[in-house]
Amino acid sequence: MRIAVDAMGGDHAPQAIVEGILLAAQEYSDVEFILYGDGEKIKPYLGDHYNTDKIKIVHTSEKIESDDEPVRAIRSKKQASMVLAARAVKEGKADALFSAGNTGALLAAGLLIIGRIKGIDRPGLMPVLPVIGKDEQFVFMDVGANADSKAENMHQFGILGSYYSEFVLGKKNPKVALLNNGSEPRKGSELSKKAYDLLAADEGINFIGNTEARELFSGLADVIVTDGFTGNAVLKTIEGTAMSVMELMKASILDGGVKAKLGGLMLKDSLRTVKDTMDYSKFGGAVLFGLRAPVVKTHGSADKVAVYHTIKQIRQILTSNVIDDLVVHFETLNEKQAIE
Template structure:
């Protein structure tokens, strides 16, 4: 297996990226890690000569404020572009980056390419389920702002494929995010999507699910349009951060007794934070392309990088992309 890594993408690059790769290389010594970026900067964080780590030098990188498509087309020697090009050329099997999300989506679509038969690849992330380690897959998280019902049906199939092959769920329950569980609820988009999903025999569709229930494990896969999915994702992130902030403020404002109580609850509070952290499941996958294209959070640390690499390893080992090709690409006629 060969993974192309955009070593210069993210707030803490290249240190967090390189240190994460070093952690993962201990678990996966047979994976070849191709680090694209400034060699002198990358070498600062390599502890010793790693035979399975290869540096491909480039001085150019895509910044967080670059316009995505323009950056991909103009910065031909950027670390992200070269990594994506390696996948297209068959020199690497997957790419991941903590850099500019829009640029990585553009690189995935324009360079790696989508699987024939999939109109709109979706951005998928595994989210936490309260009180469980299983999680659920949510897509689309913003790869496409506008969708047709047919796109959401494909998201249901894509999400089900991912849950089966990568997370090992035999019969994933697929739910449609809506403002009510009744069949008649929702917009014209969700009503038509409900009808089409009900007729899709390749998935286990359980009907509409509400946003307030998705963190309880009501479904293994939740599908929605990209605009709504991105809003839901950011609402979950914001709620988690604000709850932690509110708890800290309450403790600091409650005097000595509160601080003693917080000390006693330290482990429980840490467990709460960890349970709400979806980075423990890996990165967000632009699913429906000819190879795994995975995005980690810009502020990610080494542990999250290593987790993402484990996720990519599972995707490659399970050959989930090959299964998608078999499902969607039209068969050639002899």
């Protein structure tokens, strides 16, 4: 398995990227890494691991910045680390693409260079999130790849999420729910109602109906589907709320006198457990799912541990052959529709 890495993407690149790659390389002997980026900046962090059979550098001094306009950057910066990594996947030199860089540019690189699976109108951005109180995860799709989703796109997200949940996470007959402002079947906007009808009519997925945002982490569903605008807003609200609650608890303990400080000291391990539970980076990055190869984005502020977990996730995707299964599924569906 070969993973093309945009080594210059992210707030702490290339250090965090390289250190995370080294952690993964120590554990997975069956994975090779091609690091695209400034060789002089990457080499000091690689040490003796430079230019081995498992880790190679393809030097380029050009990179895509966080404030670059995505499509323009992909088309104009032909030698950028992200572009070269995407081309390596397109040309079969690598099996997957990993980046912590500009999200919009990565989406554009996936669509314009690697390309969609035939039959999928729009790939979705899909993170893996924890179920609170259980050692389980669920997938949430779309969280920002498509601001203006159609009902047909949301139906396909249900199919894509089901495949990932079954073949990568190991869920049998995964339950699919539609995020809505109520659980009743006819609840929501016209977009939600139409998406509900399409999901309910598909006998190939285990659709259980609507779910509300407050039930997101309850384990009610293995796959939760929404449009990209709503998904992005919900995910950022979750992140912001989690950080605010932790800061509020910390401030309350520090400002609450001796008793509060003693109580905080006693609860230190429990509070750390809560923080770790809400840290979904340990489940990997967000997959741009629906492309002809895995393209995975981790948070721009990711440290080496988050990078390691994302590499672990990419390896799981490649081992599962879920992309090949999706290609067969949609090719068969297209042939059936053509006959009808």
